[in-house]
Amino acid sequence: MKSPLMTKRRNQHFIWLGAVVVVAVLPLVFGDGYSQTVILTIGLYAIFGIGLQLTMGTGGILNMGHAAFIGIGAYSSAIVTTKGGNPWVGMLVGIVVAGVLAFVVGLPILRLRSLYLAIATLCVALAVTNVLGFWTALTGGQNGVTGIVPFSIGDFSFIDLPSQIYLIWGFLLVAVLIRINLRYSVVGREFEAIKDSDLATSSLGINHGARRLQIFVIGSVIGAVGGSLYATYLSAITPDLFGFPFLIQIFVLVALGGMVSLWGAPIGAIAVVCLHEFVIPVISGGNAGPVEIVIFGVILVIVMIFAPNGLTDQVVSTTRRLVKIARRRRNHDEPSSVTPASKKVAA
Amino acid sequence: MDLAFFIQLFVTGVTTGAIYAAVAMGFVLVFRVTGILNFAQGELLMVGGMLIISFREAGWPLYAAIPVTIALVFLLGCAIYALALGPAIKRGTNISLLLITLGISQVLQGLAQIGWGSAPRYTGDFSPTAHPISVLSVSITTQSIWILGGVLVALGATYLVLERTGIGRALRASSIDPMMARLSGINVRMVSLIAFGAAGALAAVGGLLLAPVIGMTYATGSLIGVKGIAAAVIGGFGSIPGAIIGGIALGLLESLASLISTGLTTGISLLAVVIVLLILPNGILGGRRVKAAVGV
Numbered sequence: 001m002k003s004p005l006m007t008k009r010r011n012q013h014f015i016w017l018g019a020v021v022v023v024a025v026l027p028l029v030f031g032d033g034y035s036q037t038v039i040l041t042i043g044l045y046a047i048f049g050i051g052l053q054l055t056m057g058t059g060g061i062l063n064m065g066h067a068a069f070i071g072i073g074a075y076s077s078a079i080v081t082t083k084g085g086n087p088w089v090g091m092l093v094g095i096v097v098a099g100v101l102a103f104v105v106g107l108p109i110l111r112l113r114s115l116y117l118a119i120a121t122l123c124v125a126l127a128v129t130n131v132l133g134f135w136t137a138l139t140g141g142q143n144g145v146t147g148i149v150p151f152s153i154g155d156f157s158f159i160d161l162p163s164q165i166y167l168i169w170g171f172l173l174v175a176v177l178i179r180i181n182l183r184y185s186v187v188g189r190e191f192e193a194i195k196d197s198d199l200a201t202s203s204l205g206i207n208h209g210a211r212r213l214q215i216f217v218i219g220s221v222i223g224a225v226g227g228s229l230y231a232t233y234l235s236a237i238t239p240d241l242f243g244f245p246f247l248i249q250i251f252v253l254v255a256l257g258g259m260v261s262l263w264g265a266p267i268g269a270i271a272v273v274c275l276h277e278f279v280i281p282v283i284s285g286g287n288a289g290p291v292e293i294v295i296f297g298v299i300l301v302i303v304m305i306f307a308p309n310g311l312t313d314q315v316v317s318t319t320r321r322l323v324k325i326a327r328r329r330r331n332h333d334e335p336s337s338v339t340p341a342s343k344k345v346a347a
Numbered sequence: 348m349d350l351a352f353f354i355q356l357f358v359t360g361v362t363t364g365a366i367y368a369a370v371a372m373g374f375v376l377v378f379r380v381t382g383i384l385n386f387a388q389g390e391l392l393m394v395g396g397m398l399i400i401s402f403r404e405a406g407w408p409l410y411a412a413i414p415v416t417i418a419l420v421f422l423l424g425c426a427i428y429a430l431a432l433g434p435a436i437k438r439g440t441n442i443s444l445l446l447i448t449l450g451i452s453q454v455l456q457g458l459a460q461i462g463w464g465s466a467p468r469y470t471g472d473f474s475p476t477a478h479p480i481s482v483l484s485v486s487i488t489t490q491s492i493w494i495l496g497g498v499l500v501a502l503g504a505t506y507l508v509l510e511r512t513g514i515g516r517a518l519r520a521s522s523i524d525p526m527m528a529r530l531s532g533i534n535v536r537m538v539s540l541i542a543f544g545a546a547g548a549l550a551a552v553g554g555l556l557l558a559p560v561i562g563m564t565y566a567t568g569s570l571i572g573v574k575g576i577a578a579a580v581i582g583g584f585g586s587i588p589g590a591i592i593g594g595i596a597l598g599l600l601e602s603l604a605s606l607i608s609t610g611l612t613t614g615i616s617l618l619a620v621v622i623v624l625l626i627l628p629n630g631i632l633g634g635r636r637v638k639a640a641v642g643v
Contacts, residue, residue: 062442107625115384118445119580120624123617126573130614244569248453251446259442290460290565297453300446305435308443 012180012262016173023169027162036161038277040233042269043168047226049253049265050175055219057259057310058182058191059212065105065121066250068128069220071242072098073227075132075139078237081149088151091228098224099217106216117216125247132239144238148231158232168229172266175222180262191215245293249276252296255303258310267312275299351484356602362491364598365498369553370575371582371590372502373546379522379585380542381436386448387427389572390455391547395420395554396563397463400470409473417551424547427451428540436539452569459565467562494556501552502591505545509587518542570613577620 026039048070055063076094081087105124106117132139139145151158151167158167182188193201194208201208231237249272257268280292307314370388377385395416402412431447439447472490479486509515521528521538529535553571554563561567574597582593597616604615 056442060442062445105621115441115445116580116584116624118384119576120621122573123577123620126570127614127617127621130611130617134608134611134614244453248449251449255446290457292457293453293460294457297450297457300450301431301454304439304443304447304450305431308435308439 012184015263016177016180019176020173023166023173026169027165033161036165038273040161040165040168041277042266042273043165043172044226044230044233045250045253045269045273046266047168047172047175047229048223048250049257049268050172050179051219051221051223051226052250052254053219053257053259053265054179054182054222055216056254057264058188058195059215059219060195061106061212061216062115062118063121063216063219064118064247065125065128066220066223067242067244067247068125069098069102069223070227070230070246071128071132071239072101073224074231074237074242075145075227076224077228077231078145078148079138081232082145082147087149087228087232091151091225094224094228095221098227099221102217102220103213106213129239129243132242139239142239144236144241145231146236148235148237150232150235164233168233171225171229175225176262176266178218178222183262187211245296248293248296248300252300252303254310255300255307256311258312258314258316261310261312261316264310264312354483354485356606357599358485358487358491360599360602361595362494362598363601364578364595365494366553366557366571366594367574367578367597368591368594369498369501369549370571371578371594372505372587373549374575374579375585375587375590376505376518376542376549377546378579379587380518380525381428381432381539383432383436383444383448384576385427385543385546386445386572386576387452387455388546388550388575389568389570390452390459391420391424391550391568392554392557392571392575393459393563393565393568394423394455395551396558396567397459397468397554398551399555399558400468400563401463403470413555416555417548420551420554421544421548424550425540425544427547428543432543433536433539452572456565456569463565465564467564469562470559472559490556490559494560497552497556501549505549506587508545514538514541574616577617580620581623 027036030036030039048066051069052063052066055061055066073091073094076097077087077090080090080093101124105120133142135141150164156163158164182191190201190206190211193204194206194211198208227242234241253265253268253272255268256271257264257266261267275295276292280295283291283295303311309317370392373388373391374385377383377388398416398419399412402416403409407415427448431451432444435444435447472488473493474489476489479488480492481487507515509518517528517533517538518541520531520533521535525535528538554568557563557571575594578593578597579590580593581596582589582591597620600619601612601616604612607615
């Protein structure tokens with residue numbers, strides 16, 4: 001007898017395989033440069049979103065510093081490659097720096113409630129952008145870094161758009177796989193339990209502080225990997241890229257995609273990138289900056305009022321409840337038609 | 348590096364700190380009553396500054412412009428609670444409520460940029476003099492006297508309202524135990540509304556006093572808002588005297604950090620906050636014992 005969780009997990013892996021096929025075909029279907037840029041940006045944002053989803057949804061930590069961790073990944077890549085290093089080394093440096101910083105910043109969570117961590121991450125975020133902007137010797141100051149070398153394996157270098165799409169979406173699929181496995185493992189279920197009650201889980205011998213710290217580090221490292229990919233795609237970065245408006249975009253992404261939904265980050269990424277690329281230019285008619293800030297702010301407020309766990313999660317849970325009500329009503333009307341045996345077969 | 352130089356640094360630090368204290372006080376007021384960390388607080392300061400600049404450009408005298416600005420921002424604070432946080436507070440989680448206030452701060456920033464443009468806006472000192480007043484070779488501008496006096500009056504008024512009026516008693520009761528307050532017939536929603544409004548008014552006082560000192564832009568608020576949170580944290584989140592001391596301490600710290608590097612003052616002071624959080628989670632006024640803040 002298989003547990004429902006096992007079946008669900010296998011289904012998720014089938015979906016994952018399907019996603020691989022779709023990703024392989026996508027750049028072939030959309031041949032022109034603009035569509036490919038959009039697809040690539042969606043992939044990047046989905047990676048950022050998964051990192052934030054892990055810390056916020058799974059870990060229950062309000063991470064205001066995610067944009068800064070992405071920035072750390074990006075700047076590590078940029079600085080290492082412009083100094084003549086290998087891009088993969090740059091990514092590794094980004095992972096280590098972001099991981100260590102997340103660990104140190106996250107330490108208070110072993111003792112404190114999430115609100116304090118929100119403040120601590122916010123302070124770190126602003127401190128990081130401040131340092132990136134003013135440590136001119138290393139980061140180039142407000143002018144940023146240019147001439148970032150793209151990733152390469154052997155002689156093959158990820159320069160043209162389709163190969164970059166494959167690279168970024170490849171990383172995204174790995175991130176999704178990590179997320180699926182985290183959800184359907186013992187650790188994942190521990191997280192579900194921690195979210196319900198700190199007290200009950202600690203009485204079961206789960207160290208919720210340590211678990212939260214782990215998820216915070218993992219989420220930040222995924223952000224840093226995304227940042228590293230972002231930097232090599234843009235090939236030139238400035239500190240402003242990783243400021244507050246960017247953070248809000250990722251928050252909107254997670255708000256639309258749902259805090260815990262496994263496929264929420266890609267869905268949210270599609271929504272945010274489409275809003276940014278297609279909807280907002282039409283509405284604003286030229287003066288995009290402030291209009292975009294207002295629209296994203298309004299979306300964030302409205303979604304969080306009516307769906308505190310995110311739009312996708314809300315839709316899923318509402319649908320599930322409606323289906324359950326409908327089924328119960330049908331069973332109530334004709335109790336003879338559904339015997340326990342036929343129910344088992346149907347299941 | 349003589350004594351006068353340090354006194355000069357001290358004066359600058361206390362002046363900046365007074366603004367932070369006003370903002371931090373607003374944070375603490377809202378947090379104590381509703382358990383919400385209102386990220387839009389800094390934007391309320393920015394709106395206050397922008398409004399007084401507009402009123403003065405329109406030729407209003409100070410005695411008209413200042414009360415109208417404070418009243419308008421008070422109403423804006425009430426509106427934020429009534430329209431966004433009030434409906435959300437029942438179903439909301441910590442994260443969703445924080446994201447709502449974050450969204451509001453973005454909306455206010457965007458609207459300010461659309462309405463008032465992106466260029467910094469300036470206004471003259473409230474009582475302009477040809478030279479700063481010089482006391483014992485320490486020069487003090489008249490505006491920094493305005494700031495210190497104004498913040499002192501605002502904090503004193505808040506204290507009087509909290510301690511001596513019925514509304515103040517209701518506010519204090521709701522902050523101690525919302526359920527008991529409701530049982531004893533206090534309209535907690537109304538009290539929360541007033542707390543948001545009062546926080547807005549305090550921010551407005553900070554903003555209108557600061558307007559002549561710096562060029563106000565739509566982005567001024569977010570940084571000062573974060574500093575206000577930082578000040579509240581240093582003072583032990585939730586304590587009103589702590590917010591004032593925390594604000595002054597942060598201002599002094601920044602003015603000392605400017606000795607190292609003027610560009611990095613923000614970074615240094617914010618890292619100091621992280622260190623305070625690590626070592627003294629209850630702030631400099633609290634003990635080392637970790638106390639769960641109410642409603643968090």
